[in-house]
Amino acid sequence: MKATIKSHKDTIVSQIDDRIYGSFVEHLGRAVYEGIYEPGHPTANELGFRQDVIDAVNELNVPLVRYPGGNFVSGYNWEDGIGPREERPKRLDLAWKSVETNEVGLHEFMDWANQAGTEVNMAVNLGTRGVDAARNLVEYSNHPGGTYWSDLRKQNGAEEPFNIKTWCLGNEMDGPWQIGAKTAEEYGRLATETAKAMKWVDDSIELVLCGSSGSKMPTFGEWEYTVLDHAYDHVDFISLHLYWENPENDLPNYLAKSVEMDRFIKDVASIADAVKAKKGSDKTINLSFDEWNVWYHSKDADAKREPWDIAPPLLEDIYNFEDALLVGCGLITLLNNSDRVKIACLAQLVNVIAPIMTVKDGKVWKQPTFYPFMQASNFGRGKVLDVRLDSPTYDTAEFKAVPYLESTVVLNEESNELVIFAVNRSETDSLSIDAAIEGFDSLTVIEATELAGYDIKLTTQEDNDAMEIKVNDGIKAKGDKVTGEFKPLSWNMIRLSY
Numbered sequence: 001m002k003a004t005i006k007s008h009k010d011t012i013v014s015q016i017d018d019r020i021y022g023s024f025v026e027h028l029g030r031a032v033y034e035g036i037y038e039p040g041h042p043t044a045n046e047l048g049f050r051q052d053v054i055d056a057v058n059e060l061n062v063p064l065v066r067y068p069g070g071n072f073v074s075g076y077n078w079e080d081g082i083g084p085r086e087e088r089p090k091r092l093d094l095a096w097k098s099v100e101t102n103e104v105g106l107h108e109f110m111d112w113a114n115q116a117g118t119e120v121n122m123a124v125n126l127g128t129r130g131v132d133a134a135r136n137l138v139e140y141s142n143h144p145g146g147t148y149w150s151d152l153r154k155q156n157g158a159e160e161p162f163n164i165k166t167w168c169l170g171n172e173m174d175g176p177w178q179i180g181a182k183t184a185e186e187y188g189r190l191a192t193e194t195a196k197a198m199k200w201v202d203d204s205i206e207l208v209l210c211g212s213s214g215s216k217m218p219t220f221g222e223w224e225y226t227v228l229d230h231a232y233d234h235v236d237f238i239s240l241h242l243y244w245e246n247p248e249n250d251l252p253n254y255l256a257k258s259v260e261m262d263r264f265i266k267d268v269a270s271i272a273d274a275v276k277a278k279k280g281s282d283k284t285i286n287l288s289f290d291e292w293n294v295w296y297h298s299k300d301a302d303a304k305r306e307p308w309d310i311a312p313p314l315l316e317d318i319y320n321f322e323d324a325l326l327v328g329c330g331l332i333t334l335l336n337n338s339d340r341v342k343i344a345c346l347a348q349l350v351n352v353i354a355p356i357m358t359v360k361d362g363k364v365w366k367q368p369t370f371y372p373f374m375q376a377s378n379f380g381r382g383k384v385l386d387v388r389l390d391s392p393t394y395d396t397a398e399f400k401a402v403p404y405l406e407s408t409v410v411l412n413e414e415s416n417e418l419v420i421f422a423v424n425r426s427e428t429d430s431l432s433i434d435a436a437i438e439g440f441d442s443l444t445v446i447e448a449t450e451l452a453g454y455d456i457k458l459t460t461q462e463d464n465d466a467m468e469i470k471v472n473d474g475i476k477a478k479g480d481k482v483t484g485e486f487k488p489l490s491w492n493m494i495r496l497s498y
Contacts, residue, residue, distance in 0.1 A: 074127025081105015
């Protein structure tokens with residue numbers, strides 16, 4: 001099969017916001033305890049954080065981490081996680097039927113984020129709490145001093161403000177599973193008043209409004225319109241959440257599910273723009289895709305687990321090669337929509353539906369999904385170019401005319417690089433690629449790599465050598481043309497200098 005890629009250096013979709021490569025750490029399962037934090041581990045530093053986990057996070061080059069939830073935040077009292085550890089209460093976490101020790105709280109997580117080289121996207125509890133707790137948390141975190149909450153932060157060991165700039169106004173508030181779930185009218189009013197108070201404390205922060213928990217929610221669309229109608233003038237983003245499953249074991253349909261992500265993005269952007277038009281506003285609300293990933297492998301095991309353990313192994317999906325290909329398609333979709341998607345958080349980062357896994361008292365191992373995320377995050381910085389693809393297509397049970405080739409092109413002017421990311425969805429055929437990136441006189445291949453040739457069900461469970469990114473020697477560049485082949489079922493990256 002043959003496919004073509006056409007673009008021009010001046011046809012720019014958008015400047016990529018680095019936060020599109022964000023991730024997520026929730027107080028859920030072993031994400032925090034035995035994940036990022038394990039005192040006594042051979043690599044643990046003086047604060048109890050696993051250095052091997054920090055090293056793996058650094059490999060992913062994650063610029064933003066959402067915290068502390070997720071469903072957990074809707075029942076969380078942030079004050080439980082400050083002050084002397086020995087005085088912190090243990091609480092029942094109703095979201096995940098676990099016991100939260102509060103050994104890791106706000107200060108500890110900010111210390112971890114600093115060591116991991118990432119910013120924090122802080123979520124506030126709009127389930128059981130509201131305006132007062134949220135504004136106090138902003139004051140505690142960001143106010144320089146001279147007030148009750150800011151001085152308490154200093155007393156607790158942080159002289160300088162945390163300066164958290166990105167905040168989520170609750171989590172999945174439309175979901176009946178959510179503690180304190182609300183109607184769109186209820187949430188829209190609460191989010192508006194909370195946003196006002198938070199920005200009165202610190203007008204430099206950016207706020208993410210809860211969109212629907214998914215595009216299949218019965219209130220999808222109506223929810224977005226209603227909550228934006230209330231809160232439009234006071235927020236900066238609206239959230240999207242999407243998880244993929246393949247219980248039918250239908251690979252062609254599974255790999256086409258990034259099409260669903262693209263539709264979701266465009267639908268929510270359209271609704272936001274409709275509210276903008278109604279209000280006659282000059283402000284554009286952008287999108288925060290702050291939960292996205294594959295999640296279904298662990299659900300049967302989780303349903304059998306007894307409640308009220310501390311850090312039980314929950315949502316520990318063991319990913320395989322086909323999952324890595326779909327995550328690659330998702331990354332490409334986010335980049336191609338980066339004119340509106342400014343924040344995205346792969347859910348989650350460690351142990352819980354995560355690219356990084358840990359063994360208690362043992363080693364870190366990397367899931368197949370680690371590799372496309374690592375390459376996109378490290379080399380997909382700069383500007384996304386408008387790309388015209390001509391690819392053979394196929395139909396599935398859910399989707400029609402799905403292109404075998406999924407691709408994007410990123411221009412990094414700081415390093416004089418042009419980067420092509422691509423997935424070949426075909427199970428049987430290589431794609432012969434003819435790419436023309438006009439406006440460049442002489443392109444030179446820096447490296448061309450592929451994740452290909454593996455059984456679709458192959459995992460890397462506790463074996464980092466089971467899967468690796470390999471060199472694709474067949475990629476050639478001449479003038480503004482790039483040619484070569486993408487193997488069947490492959491994730492591909494081509495880095496070019498100009």
